Amino acid sequence: MTTTASSYTRPSWVKMNFQAIIGRSLPRVIGAYREPSWIFMETIMPILAIAAYVYIYKAMEAPPQYIGYVIIGGAMTAYWMNVLWSMAAQFYWEKEMGNLELYMMAPISRMSILGGMALGGMFNTSVRAVTTVVVGMFIFNIAFKLDDPLMFGLIFGLTLFALYGMGMMFASLYLLWGREAINLSNLMTDPIYLVSGFYFPVKYLGVLIGAAASIIPITLGLDAMRQLLFPGFGDGFLPVWVEMATLVVLCFVFFVLAKYMLDYMEMLGRRDGRLTMRWQ
Amino acid sequence: MKNLWSTFKNASWLGWQMESNWAQPWLFFLYAVVRPIAGSLLLVVMYMVITGGTTGALFAYIYVGSALFMFVAQVLFGAAWVIHEDREHYQTLKYLYISPANFYAYIMGRSMGKIVLTAFSVVITMLFGVFALGLEMPLAAMNWPLIIVGMVLGLACITAFGLALAGISFLTARHAISMNESVAGIFYLFCGAIFPISALPVWSWGFAKAIPVSYWLYIMRMAIFGADSDVVALDTSMSGYDVQTGLLILVASTLVLIVVSVGIFKIGDYIARKKGLIDMTTAY
Numbered sequence: 001m002t003t004t005a006s007s008y009t010r011p012s013w014v015k016m017n018f019q020a021i022i023g024r025s026l027p028r029v030i031g032a033y034r035e036p037s038w039i040f041m042e043t044i045m046p047i048l049a050i051a052a053y054v055y056i057y058k059a060m061e062a063p064p065q066y067i068g069y070v071i072i073g074g075a076m077t078a079y080w081m082n083v084l085w086s087m088a089a090q091f092y093w094e095k096e097m098g099n100l101e102l103y104m105m106a107p108i109s110r111m112s113i114l115g116g117m118a119l120g121g122m123f124n125t126s127v128r129a130v131t132t133v134v135v136g137m138f139i140f141n142i143a144f145k146l147d148d149p150l151m152f153g154l155i156f157g158l159t160l161f162a163l164y165g166m167g168m169m170f171a172s173l174y175l176l177w178g179r180e181a182i183n184l185s186n187l188m189t190d191p192i193y194l195v196s197g198f199y200f201p202v203k204y205l206g207v208l209i210g211a212a213a214s215i216i217p218i219t220l221g222l223d224a225m226r227q228l229l230f231p232g233f234g235d236g237f238l239p240v241w242v243e244m245a246t247l248v249v250l251c252f253v254f255f256v257l258a259k260y261m262l263d264y265m266e267m268l269g270r271r272d273g274r275l276t277m278r279w280q
Numbered sequence: 281m282k283n284l285w286s287t288f289k290n291a292s293w294l295g296w297q298m299e300s301n302w303a304q305p306w307l308f309f310l311y312a313v314v315r316p317i318a319g320s321l322l323l324v325v326m327y328m329v330i331t332g333g334t335t336g337a338l339f340a341y342i343y344v345g346s347a348l349f350m351f352v353a354q355v356l357f358g359a360a361w362v363i364h365e366d367r368e369h370y371q372t373l374k375y376l377y378i379s380p381a382n383f384y385a386y387i388m389g390r391s392m393g394k395i396v397l398t399a400f401s402v403v404i405t406m407l408f409g410v411f412a413l414g415l416e417m418p419l420a421a422m423n424w425p426l427i428i429v430g431m432v433l434g435l436a437c438i439t440a441f442g443l444a445l446a447g448i449s450f451l452t453a454r455h456a457i458s459m460n461e462s463v464a465g466i467f468y469l470f471c472g473a474i475f476p477i478s479a480l481p482v483w484s485w486g487f488a489k490a491i492p493v494s495y496w497l498y499i500m501r502m503a504i505f506g507a508d509s510d511v512v513a514l515d516t517s518m519s520g521y522d523v524q525t526g527l528l529i530l531v532a533s534t535l536v537l538i539v540v541s542v543g544i545f546k547i548g549d550y551i552a553r554k555k556g557l558i559d560m561t562t563a564y
Contacts, residue, residue: 038458045462052469056323059338059479060330096369179302187311191318199322204329 017112024116028086029123042124043131047139050074050132053199054140065230066200068144071136072229073198075129076222079163080192082125084185087167090117092174092181100175101276110262114171118164144229151240152228158247159221165254166217172261176274192216201226201235210237217250287381291389295358299393316401317408320346323474324413335414337510341501342474343415344511347405348500349473350398352438352493353464358394359442360460362387363449368561377558383549384542387446391439417504426503426523433527434496437534441493444541447548451555453562467493476515485517492533494518499526 011019032038053070094100103113136142146152174181195213196202202210202223213219220243227236237243269275300308323342331339367373376386409415445460452459467473470480470487471494477485488494498518505511507523521529552558 038453041458041462045458045465048462048465048469052465052474053326055469055479056326056342056475057330059475060327062330066330179298183302183311187315190315190322194318194322194325200326200329204325 017108020106020108020112021116021119024113025118025120025123028117028120032124042128044135046074046078046128047132047135050077050136051139054136063233064142065233065235067140068142068230069201069226069235070199071133071140071142072226073222074136075132076218077193077198078125078128078132079122079160080198080218081189082121083163083167083170084188086121087114087117087164088170088174089181089185090114090174091171092177095175095275095277098276104266104275110266111168111259114168114258114262118167122160122164145231146229147231148228151244152225155221155224155228155240155244155247158244158251159217159225162217162247162250162254163221165251165258168258169254169261172258172265175262175265176269176272178277195219197222197237201237203235203237214246215250217247217254220246220250283380284382284385287385288389288392291381291386292392293389295390295393296396297393299397312397312401313404316347316350316405319350320405320409337514340415340417340505340511341476341514343409343413344406344417344501344504345473345497347402347409348434348497349468350402350405351395351435352467352471352473354394354398355391355435355438356442356445356464356467357460359387359391359439360445360449362390363446367559371559371561374559384443384545387443388439391442395435421506423503423506426499429527430496430499430503430530433530433534434493434500437492437496437530437537440534440537440541444537444544447541447545450548450552450557467491470494472497472515472518476517478515478517480517488517492530492537495521495526495530495533499523499530502526 032042050070053074054067057066057070091100094103103110137144174184177184193199195205195209196216196219197205197210197213198218202213202219205213210219220238223237224240224243224247227240238246266275302308303311320343323346324339327339327342363373366376376383406415406417410417441463445463448459470477470484471491472488477488477494480488498512498515498521501512502509502523513519518526
């Protein structure tokens with residue numbers, strides 16, 4: 001039986017947006033696994049670069065917890081890269097591929113599209129991150145001491161929530177940009193690894209840099225997770241509860257800002273006719 | 281020959297334009313400076329956290345190695361990415377096939393943009409190391425002829441690796457970007473880029489010495505700091521190689537690599553045309 005115009009009932013706004021989230025997340029999960037080389041390249045090979053940082057510490061005869069710091073930091077780089085390239089810069093790619101106008105026409109929130117990207121990206125990235133941690137623990141014989149798994153899970157969840165909220169906010173900027181998007185994402189790799197303390201405790205950069213870098217959720221999330229996994233070494237920047245409270249604030253701020261900035265940038269894009277410009 | 285030069289020249293110009301014309305010159309300058317210095321500072325801070333701030337031979341080893349390694353990462357990435365960029369993003373790869381342009385010269389030319397930009401970043405990073413971090417690199421004591429020969433051989437070797445990756449890229453989807461990063465990751469770990477090869481487990485030394493990039497970095501450190509310097513002596517796994525032996529191995533392995541990479545490129549190109557992958561798009 002076919003649906004006629006008179007019998008068609010428009011789905012609720014909630015249902016449509018839920019479908020949009022699932023619909024945008026599935027290609028990330030299914031699409032990636034259609035290319036088997038991805039599993040090897042994305043899960044095993046990144047460990048090599050992380051291992052290089054481990055061996056620097058070994059060459060300097062650093063205390064063993066630093067090797068653990070590198071492994072956790074290395075695992076979190078996967079999320080940062082995913083946010084930069086597959087969240088923030090994604091609207092640039094969608095514009096290049098001609099999908100952006102389809103998203104704009106659909107009767108759904110842009111936040112749902114980005115939410116779907118985040119969900120699919122988190123799944124893929126978590127496979128890589130977990131593999132990094134497990135293989136890293138096995139190869140370098142690192143033991144974590146997790147006394148409070150609930151707090152760890154909460155910190156990790158809040159970090160991802162705030163981080164992907166930040167990615168949504170960046171996506172609004174990238175909505176209008178051309179090739180600057182690629183270069184800006186490149187620019188936010190090594191400098192962010194440095195100021196956020198991906199491979200060393202951020203407290204060694206001093207209070208000012210540490211405080212400024214705390215705007216990036218991974219800075220505090222990573223510091224708190226390291227304090228929970230390696231207690232007693234005194235390498236933390238702030239008490240864990242303070243870092244958790246700050247992450248809660250960041251979650252709220254980034255999601256609200258993302259909503260406003262997306263609407264504003266979309267308005268600018270429509271007005272200036274830049275939403276469909278390609279190869280710029 | 282005229283066609284080769286013409287293709288190389290125009291591809292170089294195109295590569296440079298694509299690298300640099302997306303922004304105002306001041307922003308481009310900032311981009312070219314900030315990222316490499318931050319990458320080196322990352323290692324510097326790791327070093328300072330553990331040693332408490334004293335600089336020495338290991339510091340010089342790490343800093344110079346990380347600066348030179350920019351060539352490896354950028355050129356490897358650049359050469360292989362040309363295939364994906366032209367095939368899927370700009371969708372111009374098929375037009376290259378029907379033009380009189382020589383494909384090898386085109387890829388070499390496109391890589392030149394990356395090489396020029398990276399050379400600029402390496403010089404800035406070195407100057408930052410000398411003037412801001414107290415890195416000891418006496419210009420008069422450097423072996424300049426060896427630096428020039430080493431750079432030419434090193435770039436030839438890295439570009440050959442890039443060409444091989446470009447050949448493989450004909451057959452892979454867009455996410456093959458991780459393949460380029462993975463190969464760079466192997467070199468980063470095994471070639472003595474940021475720590476001596478002797479810090480690795482002994483079983484892996486043979487693998488490390490089978491990669492020409494290891495000899496390139498070793499020769500460049502000998503050229504910059506002197507063959508008898510503390511910096512060079514840090515890597516006990518390479519202690520049996522003098523300048524001549526290192527150069528000989530680098531020349532021989534680079535020649536072999538060039539032949540192999542051209543072979544891989546031709547095979548990749550043949551299979552891609554046979555399977556109709558020349559205008560494949562794999563975005564998702």
